[in-house]
Structures are given as structure tokens and as C-alpha cells.
Amino acid sequence: MIILLGSVVVQPGRMADALALAQAHVARSRLEPGCLEHGVHRDSERDDRLVFIERWADLAALQQHFQVPASNHFVRDISALAAERPAISIHQSTELPWPGQTPR
Template sequence: MVKVVAKNCIQEEKINEVIELYKELVEETRKEEGCIKYELYQDAQNPAILTMIEEWEDRSYLERHFKTEHFTRIVPMIGQFLAGDKEVNVYNKVN
């Protein structure tokens, strides 16, 4: 199992627009084979910080996800509204 935590700081005036983009990404991604969990969270202290928490059956499903139409279309749209560096961490489950 693979978990991903992807954290972005969004331009304040674009938060609502970006959330709508994320909603589409979540809806489409949840249909993918191998996707166990794909959820968007908003920081309780700073609403400009949005974090995706993902869970995949294994790394191969995650790699396929990066090549999907919705990912390659929506993620660059979100990227144009970043207010700083993004942070993406990928974790493998320890047995």
C-alpha cells in the first residue's frame, strides 16, 4: 500500500476556484482502479493550505494516475494558483 500527502498553499483570492478544480479531480480519481482513498482537506488555521491525502493499492496504480486525462489536465490548472512551493510525500506501508 502507498500513501501520498500532497500539500499546496493557494493564492487566497483563488481558494474557491481551486477547491472546485480539486472536487473534479477527486470525483474522477475515485473511479480509478487501485484507488483506495483520495480526499481533500483544508487547514484549520490557514484556509489557503489544501492537502490531498491519497491511498493506493500499490505504486503502479499511482504511476498510472499521473498519466490520466483528468490529472494531466487539472493539476497544471491548480499549479498556476500556487502561492508557494508544493510539498508531496509518498509513503510505503511498513509491515
């Protein structure tokens, strides 16, 4: 499984625009093959920061997501609302059961 973590600090007065863009992107991305989870969250310690958490079945699915024109438009548009350079990190992961639960 692939986990993508991203964040963007939004310019003052632009959070409503950024949230609208982000929520549309999340809804669209959830329909893509291999998308296991895709969400946007407001940072509870920094009100001007959005955090993205994504889980993808594999690297090929994430790479395909990056090729979708709407994904590229989202990156362009959210970057235009950013007060700082957006951050992104991609991680290879193995899902482990919660303690006391049997593996899936």
C-alpha cells in the same frame, strides 16, 4: 499500500477556484483502479492551504493515475493557483489494525 500526501497554498481570492478543481479531481480519481481513498481537506490552521490524502493499492496504480491526462491537467491548473510551490510526498505503508481489533 501507497500513501500520497500533498498540499498547496492557494493565492488570495482563488480558494473557490482551487476547491472546485480539487473536488472534481478527487471525484474522478476515486473511480480509478487501485484508488482506495482520495480526499482534499482545508487546513484547520492555515485557511489558504489545501491538503490531499490519497491511498493506493500499489505503486503501479499510482503510476497509472499519474498517466491519466486529467491528472496532468489538474497539476497544471492547481499549480497556476498556487502562492507557493505545491508539495507532494509518496510513502510505502503497511496497514495495521487499531489496538484491540483483529487484522483484516
